[in-house]
Amino acid sequence: MTVNxxxxxxxxxxxxxxxxxxxxxxxxxxxxxxxxxxxxxxNTWRQLTSMRVALILLFLLALASLPGALLPQWxxxxxxxxxxxxxxxxxGPLLDRLxxxxxxxxxxxxxxxxxxxxxxxxxLLPRTLEFVxxxxxxxxxxxxxxxxxxxxHFEQVPGNPDLVADRITTGLKGWRIARRTEGDGAVxxxxxxxxxxxxxxxxxxxxxxxxxxxxxxGKLVGYEGSVIVNTDSQFCxxxxxxxxxxxxxxxxxxTDLAPFCVDVQNFAATYTDLGQASGFVATVRAxxxxxxxxxxxxxAELQVxxxxxxxxxxxxLIGHGFTPHFQITYPxxxxxxxxxxxxxxxxxxxxxxxxxxxxxxxxGAIGDDVRKQQLAIVGxxxxxxxxxxxIMTSSFPAPENPGVAVDVYxxxxxxxxxxxxxxxxxxxxxxxxxxxxxxxxxxxxVGESITLDDGTQITFTxxxxxxxxxxxxxxAQLWALVFAVFLLVGLMVSLVFKRRRVWFRLHxxxxxxxxxxxxxxxxxxxxxxxTDQAGYGEEFASLAMLPQPRDSNGSTDGRTAxxxxxxxxx
Numbered sequence: 340m341t342v343n344x345x346x347x348x349x350x351x352x353x354x355x356x357x358x359x360x361x362x363x364x365x366x367x368x369x370x371x372x373x374x375x376x377x378x379x380x381x382n383t384w385r386q387l388t389s390m391r392v393a394l395i396l397l398f399l400l401a402l403a404s405l406p407g408a409l410l411p412q413w414x415x416x417x418x419x420x421x422x423x424x425x426x427x428x429x430x431g432p433l434l435d436r437l438x439x440x441x442x443x444x445x446x447x448x449x450x451x452x453x454x455x456x457x458x459x460x461x462x463l464l465p466r467t468l469e470f471v472x473x474x475x476x477x478x479x480x481x482x483x484x485x486x487x488x489x490x491x492h493f494e495q496v497p498g499n500p501d502l503v504a505d506r507i508t509t510g511l512k513g514w515r516i517a518r519r520t521e522g523d524g525a526v527x528x529x530x531x532x533x534x535x536x537x538x539x540x541x542x543x544x545x546x547x548x549x550x551x552x553x554x555x556x557g558k559l560v561g562y563e564g565s566v567i568v569n570t571d572s573q574f575c576x577x578x579x580x581x582x583x584x585x586x587x588x589x590x591x592x593x594t595d596l597a598p599f600c601v602d603v604q605n606f607a608a609t610y611t612d613l614g615q616a617s618g619f620v621a622t623v624r625a626x627x628x629x630x631x632x633x634x635x636x637x638x639a640e641l642q643v644x645x646x647x648x649x650x651x652x653x654x655x656l657i658g659h660g661f662t663p664h665f666q667i668t669y670p671x672x673x674x675x676x677x678x679x680x681x682x683x684x685x686x687x688x689x690x691x692x693x694x695x696x697x698x699x700x701x702x703g704a705i706g707d708d709v710r711k712q713q714l715a716i717v718g719x720x721x722x723x724x725x726x727x728x729x730i731m732t733s734s735f736p737a738p739e740n741p742g743v744a745v746d747v748y749x750x751x752x753x754x755x756x757x758x759x760x761x762x763x764x765x766x767x768x769x770x771x772x773x774x775x776x777x778x779x780x781x782x783x784x785v786g787e788s789i790t791l792d793d794g795t796q797i798t799f800t801x802x803x804x805x806x807x808x809x810x811x812x813x814x815a816q817l818w819a820l821v822f823a824v825f826l827l828v829g830l831m832v833s834l835v836f837k838r839r840r841v842w843f844r845l846h847x848x849x850x851x852x853x854x855x856x857x858x859x860x861x862x863x864x865x866x867x868x869x870t871d872q873a874g875y876g877e878e879f880a881s882l883a884m885l886p887q888p889r890d891s892n893g894s895t896d897g898r899t900a901x902x903x904x905x906x907x908x909x
Contacts, residue, residue: 388461407442478529485865500845525846539832546826553819599627658807718745750775
C-alpha cells in the first residue's frame, strides 16, 4: 500500500475538512484531462517536427506529384483531360472528383505541402540554435576511459606532458581544440573536426525550405496563360480575356499584366522518314514594355523548352496543329471564307485532327430563320490523306497531301442559349433533338467542293498551321533556382565531410624528480567518428603518432622506447 493510500485511511473526516479535501479530487479529473490533451499536443508536435516525419512527408509529396506528371491536367490541356475522362467512364470521373486532374491545386496536395513546411520549420529552428551553441562551446571533455572508444592507442613518449601537448596541438591544424589540466596533473586535449558536415546538412534542409517557399510564392503571385495563334497572325497580351486559358495565382486579379505582342510569321516542323518529330521552330516577332503598340519588333525563334523572355515573362511553344480553310458560296451568290483550328487527336502520330467550323449568321436569314439556316462543317483534317474503304486517315504527320473528311449540318447550333460549347465540336444534343440535321458527307482534297440540296457550295481551299503559345510569369523563379543550387551544394558537403573526435590524456611516467631531458609521458589516445566512415582508422593512426618527437625533417622518431599499442579496433 502506498503512502497516499495510508493517508486516506488515517485521515479523519471531522468538521469541514473533508469538503476541503474533496475539492481537489473533484477537479483533478478535469486537470488530468487538460494535462493529457497538452501531453498529446506536445507529443504530436514532437513527432511532426522530427526529421523522420519530415522525410516521410517529403516522400509523400514526391509520391503525390506523380499523378500530375502521369495524368493530363485541366490547367495544362483541358481537351486532352476531357478526352481521358470520356475514354474511361468509370475511372475518369472518380479521379476527377478526387482531384487527380488538378493535382497541384487539390486540398490533399496542399495539406501535405503545409505539413512538410511546418515540419521543416519546427525541425530546423531548434537544430540550428543547437548547432550554433555547439560552435560557440569548447569541445567536450576527455572521457575517463579512452580504451572504450572504437579507436584507441596507448604509448610512452619522451618529454613532459606540456611539451608533448605542444607537439600534439601543433599537429592538429584545422581542428577545434580544447586543452585542459585535470586535478591529478594530467593534461588532456579534446579535438573535433568535420563541422562542415552539419553545416551542409543545415544548408540542405534550409534550402529545401526556401525552395518550398519560392514555389508557394510563385503560385500566389504568378500566372499562366495559353492561346492558339495562326501563322501570319498576331496576339497581344493585355488582359486575361486575351487568352484561351488563363490560370492566375491566388493574389493575381489580372489588372497588372505586363503587355506584349507576338506576330507569328511561320512555323516549321521536321520529321524523320518514319514520321518521328525531330524539330519544331516558330519564327516570330515580339514587342514588350515601352515597345508594345509601336513599330519596333524583336525577331526571335521559339523552340520546345527554349522560351522567349520578355519583361519577366516567358513565352513557350507548347504545341501546333492545322487550321483548314473553307469557302462557302450561298444560293444568293454571297461568298464567304471560314477557318477554324482543328485539334490533333490524342495518341495519333500522324497528326489526324478533328474540329468544327460553325456558321451562325447565314446571309439573307432574319428572325427565327437564322437558327434554322445555321451551318456546321464537322470532320477531320489529314495532313497526308489516304482513303481506304471511303474512310480518310493520315499516313504522315507532315502536310504533304492535305485533305478533309466532313459532315455538313444545317439547323440550330444551340449557341443562343448561353451554354458553353467546345470550339472543336458541335452540341450533339441538338442532333438528338432533331433541330440540327446532317445534310451531306464527303472526302475533299484541296480545291474540291460539296454542294448541298439548296445549292450551297462548300469548297476546301487549303490550310495554314497554328501554334499553341503559353506565357508564364513567376517572380520567384530565380530564387527557386538559387535554393535548388544551394540544396545540391549542401547535400554534397554533408556527404563528403564527416564528423570525428579525438582525445589525448597525458600524464608523467615515473618519478617527478627525473633529470631534465629524461622525462617521459604516458599518452592515451581515443577516437570516435560521429558517422561510419571508411578511412578514419588510417586518419586515427596518423593522429596517434602526433605525441612522438620529430627530427629536423619533421619526421616522427620510430625508435621511441617503451612504445606499445593496445587493440585498435577499426
